Amino acid sequence: MQDNRKIPEDLFVYDPIVYVAEKNEYCITFNSLVKGMGWVEIDGVRYINDSNGNIPSDDIVHKANVPMEVLDKAGKYDVVFVPVYQRKPYYPTSGQEQRRSYSFHAPATDGTLRIYHMSDTHSAIKNPVAAASYFGDDLDILIMNGDIPDHSGTLDHILTLFNLSSQLTHGSVPVIFSRGNHDTRGESAVEYQRFTPTSKAGNTYFTIRIGGIWAIILDCGEDKVDNNVEYGGMASFHQFRLRQTEFIKDVIKRKDEEYEAEGVEHRFVICHVPFDTAWNVHEKELYTEWIELLNEINPDLHLHGHMHNFYYNEPGTEGQFGVVKAPVLTSGDPRGDNFKGLALTIDKGGYLAQFTDKTQTVLEEHRIEKAVR
Numbered sequence: 192m193q194d195n196r197k198i199p200e201d202l203f204v205y206d207p208i209v210y211v212a213e214k215n216e217y218c219i220t221f222n223s224l225v226k227g228m229g230w231v232e233i234d235g236v237r238y239i240n241d242s243n244g245n246i247p248s249d250d251i252v253h254k255a256n257v258p259m260e261v262l263d264k265a266g267k268y269d270v271v272f273v274p275v276y277q278r279k280p281y282y283p284t285s286g287q288e289q290r291r292s293y294s295f296h297a298p299a300t301d302g303t304l305r306i307y308h309m310s311d312t313h314s315a316i317k318n319p320v321a322a323a324s325y326f327g328d329d330l331d332i333l334i335m336n337g338d339i340p341d342h343s344g345t346l347d348h349i350l351t352l353f354n355l356s357s358q359l360t361h362g363s364v365p366v367i368f369s370r371g372n373h374d375t376r377g378e379s380a381v382e383y384q385r386f387t388p389t390s391k392a393g394n395t396y397f398t399i400r401i402g403g404i405w406a407i408i409l410d411c412g413e414d415k416v417d418n419n420v421e422y423g424g425m426a427s428f429h430q431f432r433l434r435q436t437e438f439i440k441d442v443i444k445r446k447d448e449e450y451e452a453e454g455v456e457h458r459f460v461i462c463h464v465p466f467d468t469a470w471n472v473h474e475k476e477l478y479t480e481w482i483e484l485l486n487e488i489n490p491d492l493h494l495h496g497h498m499h500n501f502y503y504n505e506p507g508t509e510g511q512f513g514v515v516k517a518p519v520l521t522s523g524d525p526r527g528d529n530f531k532g533l534a535l536t537i538d539k540g541g542y543l544a545q546f547t548d549k550t551q552t553v554l555e556e557h558r559i560e561k562a563v564r
Contacts, residue, residue: 202227202289205353206362207270209295210388211332213397215259217365218388219268222252222353227274227285229253233265248275248283252385259401263297270362293362298331298402300454305329307359308533310336310371310463310496310523314351318530320358321549325534332401333360336496336523337371337463344377349386367406370395371463371496372414375426396435398442398449403456404537405449407442407488409435409481411464414497416473432477439484450488457537458490458562465495465521467510479512486516491562492542494533496523501531501546503557518559520544 207221219231219238228248230239238255239246247253253272262268270293274286298304305326312319323333339355340348356366368387374380390397395410412428415421442449450458464470466478485493493515504519524531529548536543542559 202272202274203270203291204350205357206291206360207293208353208356209262209360209362209365211365211367211399211401212256212388213390213399215400216256217259217262218254218256219270220252220254220353220386220388221270221272222350223272223274224251225274226251227272229255229270229272231255231257232269232271232290233257233261233267236261237271248278248285250385254385259297262295265295266297267292267294269293295363296331298365300403301456302538304331304402304404304537306332306334306535306537308334308336308494308520308522308535309339309355309530310532311338311499311525312351312355312523312530313338313373313525314341314348315525315530316351316354316358318525318528318549319355319532322530322532322547322551323355323359325532325545325547325551330359330364332365332367332404334367334461334494336369336461336494338373338496338523339371340374342373342376343380343383346379348377349379349383352386365401367399367401367408367461369408369461369463370410370412372412375413375428394434394438396438400452400455403454404459405452405455405457406459406461407439407450407485407490409439409460409462411462411466411471414464414470429474429477432474436477436480436484439481443484443487446488450490457492458488460485460488460490460493460517462493462495464497465493465519467512467515468498470497471512475512482513482515486514489562489564490517492559493517493519495519495521497521498523499526500524501533501555503544503555506562517562518557522546 210218212218238257271290276284417426501522522533534545545556
């Protein structure tokens with residue numbers, strides 16, 4: 192029995208985010224004004240992240256994983272939402288179905304790719320959007336590398352993810368995401384993964400493939416010792432990082448199906464916190480091992496944020512944690528009335544890294560050759 196109570200004509204808040212997920216999937220996430228159930232449709236087929244057959248109906252955030260090849264081929268999708276009033280044991284009541292249609296532009300598997308990397312926007316909108324509009328409608332991939340909200344204390348802060356992505360991708364461009372240390376703070380921190388992609392096991396670290404790119408997404412969690420008074424005894428990131436060490440080792444064991452798989456042209460390491468920094472002296476042994484393991488993967492680039500600055504480290508730079516064999520690009524500078532991010536262009540010759548600001552001025556640029564393999 193349908194409940195025809197009056198509801199707003201448009202229950203969608205922002206455009207969806209098409210996250211790149213593991214196992215050659217996209218994770219399409221969108222939010223609604225009221226609680227209910229949502230899914231994605233492609234060519235008449237429904238994609239729903241159900242709970243053992245039940246469609247979740249008590250949330251304003253909705254996720255659906257879809258096969259990458261299906262969406263790439265279709266080039267369009269619908270998000271569908273139905274407000275749910277009462278999920279009664281018999282004859283639940285719900286409102287009228289609402290939907291929005293979107294085009295989708297899969298990145299090329301060869302030729303030029305234009306990527307914008309942003310981090311540390313800390314709930315700001317205007318300046319980060321201005322900076323990340325550098326490529327305009329030619330943007331192929333957006334990277335959100337942590338600390339997009341200032342914290343996870345309120346829903347409004349987390350919805351910054353949707354606000355920024357909506358203005359930059361309009362639901363039509365894929366987004367690569369990694370979690371930042373400020374994302375781990377506040378009442379909603381333990382459920383942050385409702386808004387973002389995870390591995391099939393629910394982890395915030397995993398590997399992805401898109402447009403000839405293979406990337407390992409890592410998550411340092413917080414940037415201080417677990418017993419720091421700032422965390423109130425609610426941090427257990429050392430154990431979390433130990434699990435990632437085993438994950439990296441497993442990726443190397445399976446290299447033939449990971450970074451040495453057919454079609455992989457570029458290898459990236461993406462993590463909010465740079466490993467070889469003074470922030471990480473409490474985990475020097477662990478992060479030294481990470482650097483040694485990642486050197487085995489022989490990536491083309493490391494992409495980081497966290498430092499509220501931008502800089503480029505040449506391949507082979509030696510620091511207090513050892514030698515990082517790949518070039519390191521760190522960006523996401525929100526200081527003053529500005530924002531500085533990274534415009535990264537991939538072409539057959541390698542990579543052009545340009546640090547840009549809200550006026551889309553190129554502040555510094557570097558031409559980077561692909562790793563020799």
